[in-house]
Amino acid sequence: MDWVFLSELAINGALTGLLYSLFAIGLVLIYKASSVPNLSQGGLTMVGAYVVLALSHDAGLPLWLAIPLAAVIMFGLGFGIERVALRRLAGRPVVMILMLTLGLDIFLRGTTLAIWGGTSRSVDLGVSYEPLFLGDIFVSRIHLVGAGVALALFVAFMLFFRTRTGIKLRAIADDYMASWSVGISVERGVGLSWALASVVAVAAGVIWGEIQGVDQALSLLLLKGLTVAVLGGLDSILGAVIAGIILGVVENVGADLLDPLVGGGSRELIVAAVLILTVMIRPHGLFGRHDIERV
Amino acid sequence: MQEKVEAQNILSMNSVEVLYDNVMLAIKGVSVQVPTGEMIALLGSNGAGKSTTLKAISGLLKAERGRISRGEITFQGTDITEVLAQNRVGMGICHVIEGRRVFEHLTPDENLTAAAPRGMSRSALNAEKEKIYDYFPRLAERRNSQAGYLSGGEQQMLAIGRALVTQPKLLMLDEPSLGLAPFLVEEIFGILQKINQEEGVSVLLVEQNALAALEIVSQGYLIENGRVVMHGTAEALKSNSDIQEFYLGGGEETDFHNVKHYSRRKRWLS
Ligand SMILES: Nc1ncnc2c1ncn2[C@@H]1O[C@H](COP(=O)(O)OP(=O)(O)O)[C@@H](O)[C@H]1O
Numbered sequence: 001m002d003w004v005f006l007s008e009l010a011i012n013g014a015l016t017g018l019l020y021s022l023f024a025i026g027l028v029l030i031y032k033a034s035s036v037p038n039l040s041q042g043g044l045t046m047v048g049a050y051v052v053l054a055l056s057h058d059a060g061l062p063l064w065l066a067i068p069l070a071a072v073i074m075f076g077l078g079f080g081i082e083r084v085a086l087r088r089l090a091g092r093p094v095v096m097i098l099m100l101t102l103g104l105d106i107f108l109r110g111t112t113l114a115i116w117g118g119t120s121r122s123v124d125l126g127v128s129y130e131p132l133f134l135g136d137i138f139v140s141r142i143h144l145v146g147a148g149v150a151l152a153l154f155v156a157f158m159l160f161f162r163t164r165t166g167i168k169l170r171a172i173a174d175d176y177m178a179s180w181s182v183g184i185s186v187e188r189g190v191g192l193s194w195a196l197a198s199v200v201a202v203a204a205g206v207i208w209g210e211i212q213g214v215d216q217a218l219s220l221l222l223l224k225g226l227t228v229a230v231l232g233g234l235d236s237i238l239g240a241v242i243a244g245i246i247l248g249v250v251e252n253v254g255a256d257l258l259d260p261l262v263g264g265g266s267r268e269l270i271v272a273a274v275l276i277l278t279v280m281i282r283p284h285g286l287f288g289r290h291d292i293e294r295v
Numbered sequence: 296m297q298e299k300v301e302a303q304n305i306l307s308m309n310s311v312e313v314l315y316d317n318v319m320l321a322i323k324g325v326s327v328q329v330p331t332g333e334m335i336a337l338l339g340s341n342g343a344g345k346s347t348t349l350k351a352i353s354g355l356l357k358a359e360r361g362r363i364s365r366g367e368i369t370f371q372g373t374d375i376t377e378v379l380a381q382n383r384v385g386m387g388i389c390h391v392i393e394g395r396r397v398f399e400h401l402t403p404d405e406n407l408t409a410a411a412p413r414g415m416s417r418s419a420l421n422a423e424k425e426k427i428y429d430y431f432p433r434l435a436e437r438r439n440s441q442a443g444y445l446s447g448g449e450q451q452m453l454a455i456g457r458a459l460v461t462q463p464k465l466l467m468l469d470e471p472s473l474g475l476a477p478f479l480v481e482e483i484f485g486i487l488q489k490i491n492q493e494e495g496v497s498v499l500l501v502e503q504n505a506l507a508a509l510e511i512v513s514q515g516y517l518i519e520n521g522r523v524v525m526h527g528t529a530e531a532l533k534s535n536s537d538i539q540e541f542y543l544g545g546g547e548e549t550d551f552h553n554v555k556h557y558s559r560r561k562r563w564l565s
Pocket residue numbers: 315316319320321339340341342343344345346347348359
């Protein structure tokens with residue numbers, strides 16, 4: 001195999017992988033606070049993209065204004081979800097919260113379908129599709145931009161978790177009861193984690209919307225995002241970044257090797273294999289904590 | 296006269312009943328008074344209702360689907376029965392819950408930061424931390440390691456330090472001696488006494504280790520089966536033959552058949 005071609009596959013795989021990470025960071029934020037994988041993160045990402053479109057294409061705002069505004073709206077929506085739905089489930093089994101997030105995902109898909117219909121719309125970020133060559137290697141500009149956004153969010157959250165509010169959120173992730181006992185508002189902390197995950201959803205929605213168009217299929221990103229989050233350890237943001245890169249590279253290089261043998265479609269198989277093998281061999285993922293057991 | 300008593304007691308709990316899940320009656324009319332600035336012990340064997348009593352005071356009952364079905368609790372003269380747990384912390388009630396429960400994945404320093412009240416300035420927090428590290432020099436040495444890897448004694452110290460950051464007026468501790476070597480219990484209880492004297496913090500101490508507890512408190516309550524069966528000064532309790540037999544005699548299991556016996560004793564004690 002050609003070395004240049006292989007590095008091109010690997011580098012583009014890594015960039016795509018960072019876009020999975022961008023999605024997975026939202027999952028991790030909520031998992032940390034609630035110990036539940038948020039099955040509606042795909043729906044939130046889709047809604048994030050639709051809100052940006054509504055503000056820019058429908059209301060006529062420029063994108064540089066529409067995106068931050070959408071982030072603010074989604075931040076509020078995240079808080080609202082905790083207030084209206086999650087708070088009632090406090091103290092119930094985690095599986096009930098999981099089912100709630102599934103219901104929420106279905107609800108969000110139905111709502112966007114009702115309001116905006118099912119035709120795919122484009123974001124028009126204005127990123128050029130001219131090929132960009134790094135030496136001999138071709139990379140996609142939009143993927144490069146998205147990977148940059150993912151890394152920027154990663155750094156931002158690492159810094160955030162060292163602030164006093166961030167430390168309180170980590171305390172909530174560790175122990176609800178102990179948090180209450182020292183006056184930390186667990187409810188507000190969980191709400192904040194949903195709000196932040198919803199902001200991440202805007203970023204992921206814009207980038208992925210630019211790549212594949214904005215429609216209900218955006219919510220299916222959940223499957224790869226979950227795989228990345230599980231491989232990374234579900235509660236580690238660093239894990240989500242590294243697992244994203246790993247999955248992206250393995251998927252891209254693996255599919256190139258396998259597709260000729262099986263006649264295509266091996267990408268999904270590779271993702272499935274990574275998810276299943278992680279759960280079987282290393283359930284805590286690459287960077288997950290070993291002692292989370294909260295009911 | 297009644298008001299004077301109120302003013303002297305930072306906490307007054309009157310005939311409180313607690314129900315879990317609306318069916319399980321865990322305490323059946325408990326009355327406990329904590330005079331301002333004093334240290335009071337709540338003694339009793341496993342399942343007696345000690346932790347439930349503390350949770351009723353701190354408001355943490357709600358997190359376990361428990362509620363106060365009768366009676367009332369006043370703190371500094373204010374009825375707090377309906378106040379949210381987090382607001383009770385703001386009023387000055389802090390509950391060091393059973394089993395230490397430090398934030399394991401945070402460092403001791405971050406554990407203290409996590410407990411900082413809203414609006415506490417960075418310099419005030421740092422000063423508070425230094426004061427806590429002065430009380431617990433062992434913690435100072437390990438302030439940046441992961442709290443989950445501290446020894447049991449160090450974790451208990453951290454749990455107490457973390458509670459102090461909330462600026463409590465009433466500090467409640469649930470079995471802080473559990474599983475600790477006697478020399479550590481002595482060290483921690485000594486520090487509690489120092490905190491009580493230097494900061495003027497009132498202390499409500501739940502213990503099965505009556506021997507150690509009665510050394511540092513002024514009064515004690517004995518709870519059995521969800522009821523207060525005895526109340527007296529530490530001296531009176533230490534010399535009481537039942538207490539000696541069941542709680543000071545080396546810590547064997549308590550015999551529940553003696554509950555009635557205590558009730559009878561209570562009458563002549565009061
Ligand atoms: N969360 C709960 N739900 C139901 N019953 C409880 C709960 N916590 C305690 N109890 C019951 O209440 C009684 C008192 O328990 P507790 O207050 O924990 O006693 P202690 O702290 O003195 O050991 C026990 O019978 C216990 O089984």
